[in-house]
Amino acid sequence: MDEGLPIYLDYNATTPMDPKVVEAMRPCLESVFGNPSSTHAYGRKAKEILEEARTRVAALLGARPEEIVFTSGGTESNNMALCGVARARKAQGRHIVTSRIEHPAVLEPCLALMEEGFDVTFVNVDAHGMVDPQEVLAAFRSDTVLVSIMHSNNEVGTIQPIKAIAQAAKARGIIVHTDAAQSVGKVFVDVDDLGVDLLTVAGHKLYAPKGVGALYVRSGTPMERILFGAGQERGLRPGTENLLEIVGLGMAAAVAKDQLVEEIPRLKALRDRLQDLLFKAFPEARLNGHPEQRLPNTLSVSFPGTTVDLLLGAMPMVAASAGAACHSDQVRISHVLEAMGVPREVAQGTLRFSVGRFTRREDVETAAAIIQRAVRQVRDQT
Known part of the structure; x- marks a missing residue:
């Protein structure tokens, strides 16, 4: 990039x-x-x-x-x-x-x-x-x-x-x-x-x-x-x-087809590195999705005590997706999280991170530090 x-x-x-x-x-x-x-x-x-x-x-x-x-x-x-x-x-x-x-x-x-x-x-x-x-x-x-x-x-x-x-x-x-x-x-x-x-x-x-x-x-x-x-x-x-x-x-x-054998473990290692860094900093965070039977590149995390609009606003140097939409006093969580039974107060702080072919280990580690700061900042504000 x-x-x-x-x-x-x-x-x-x-x-x-x-x-x-x-x-x-x-x-x-x-x-x-x-x-x-x-x-x-x-x-x-x-x-x-x-x-x-x-x-x-x-x-x-x-x-x-x-x-x-x-x-x-x-x-x-x-x-x-x-x-x-x-x-x-x-x-x-x-x-x-x-x-x-x-x-x-x-x-x-x-x-x-x-x-x-x-x-x-x-x-x-x-x-x-x-x-x-x-x-x-x-x-x-x-x-x-x-x-x-x-x-x-x-x-x-x-x-x-x-x-x-x-x-x-x-x-x-x-x-x-x-x-x-x-x-x-x-x-x-x-x-x-x-x-x-x-x-x-x-x-x-x-x-x-x-x-x-x-x-x-x-x-x-x-x-x-x-x-x-x-x-x-x-x-x-x-x-x-x-x-x-x-x-x-x-x-x-x-x-x-040529790269899948090597790419799957590489993506999984990057995803797991990000997951480890985030959950070490926030052990109360919630992992969404099956812990094993999931795509090797995908990490959905809910940070209790936050909302996605404030989180994304606090981390402009990381491009990620929101699991909920917050408008004034209303929170609209995704139909997927709703179907999974994720509590609304938890789902409203959900972000999806997905790594890919051009993601490097240093990208993940830098992003983890930015995300950690954003979560702490949002929690301090609320």
């Missing part, structure tokens, strides 16, 4: 583009401008690098290239998965199961489907933000056609038992979708190991540009189109492909 800017500990919000991604995209800015649907040399070259990107994304997920559909990002992928499958299977049933801690890109399509006559069950989570597969199983009905549970939570990092949920669902003929926007590139994600039918990827969580993503669609999965036009992307996502950013996503996937 540039000198003079805050230490960036908000990689779950978005990631900077990897230099290799930028370099891979350069030809699309300078010379490769053809339409991949064109049959002349310009179009064939564009098609070639489009399919290379598809192969790279598929390799990261353990999928086949033809099962990757490029989209504009995680939100579109989730909408396509939920609405596409629900509408395609409405003759078999109109019941969907999801969780209370999903990203709005899943919750909002579910609410929209309810307006179309679908019934949605929102299962609870435990104090660690973990979905119990038995609760999901108990929610299944004879008319359940789709279950969508996120792979990992974007706020607290808890990794969900998707494999067990998928096994229970598949035994009943239920389609399984998982929003893996926060997981892909941080942990190993294999569609066959998980047993899912659909999986969401968001480029900007993966050191690719904003505005590009992918949806893994297992061959044979029933899907209705939610967009209409020409026949690109198996007819599921019409429109001329965003070649520039798709190439970036492909390179981001290739880099992640």
Whole structure:
């Protein structure tokens, strides 16, 4: 990061583009401008690098290239998965199961489907933000056609038992979708190991540009189109492909695949160092999320006796995310912390720190000192 800017500990919000991604995209800015649907040399070259990107994304997920559909990002992928499958299977049933801690890109399509006559069950989570597969199983009905549970939570990092949920669902003929926007590139994600039918990827969580993503669609999965036009992307996502950013996503996937083995323990060491420094200074602080089954880069901490607005104001040289919003005398905590049962007076002082590819140990240690000073300052003021 540039000198003079805050230490960036908000990689779950978005990631900077990897230099290799930028370099891979350069030809699309300078010379490769053809339409991949064109049959002349310009179009064939564009098609070639489009399919290379598809192969790279598929390799990261353990999928086949033809099962990757490029989209504009995680939100579109989730909408396509939920609405596409629900509408395609409405003759078999109109019941969907999801969780209370999903990203709005899943919750909002579910609410929209309810307006179309679908019934949605929102299962609870435990104090660690973990979905119990038995609760999901108990929610299944004879008319359940789709279950969508996120792979990992974007706020607290808890990794969900998707494999067990998928096994229970598949035994009943239920389609399984998982929003893996926060997981892909941080942990190993294999569609066959998980047993899912659909999986969401968001480029900007993966050191690719904003505005590009992918949806893994297992061959044979029933899907209705939610967009209409020409026949690109198996007819599921019409429109001329965003070649520039798709190439970036492909390179981001290739880099992640090459680096995951080394990057996972490095991220975990950085996260744990920050956690140790903060909890040594504030043993009364609360860790949110599962202590073990969570993303290696994610740390959600509640500091009792503080509020996030004052905390963030006291630490302008650290970029982090808030777990609550404070306005005058009202505090609105996140739906995730609320579902986990975090007391309001604790949740109002929650910050999420997420390290990433360009985080250094000295960044974490400097940030810890800044955060410690901010917490003490806010407590002295209140």
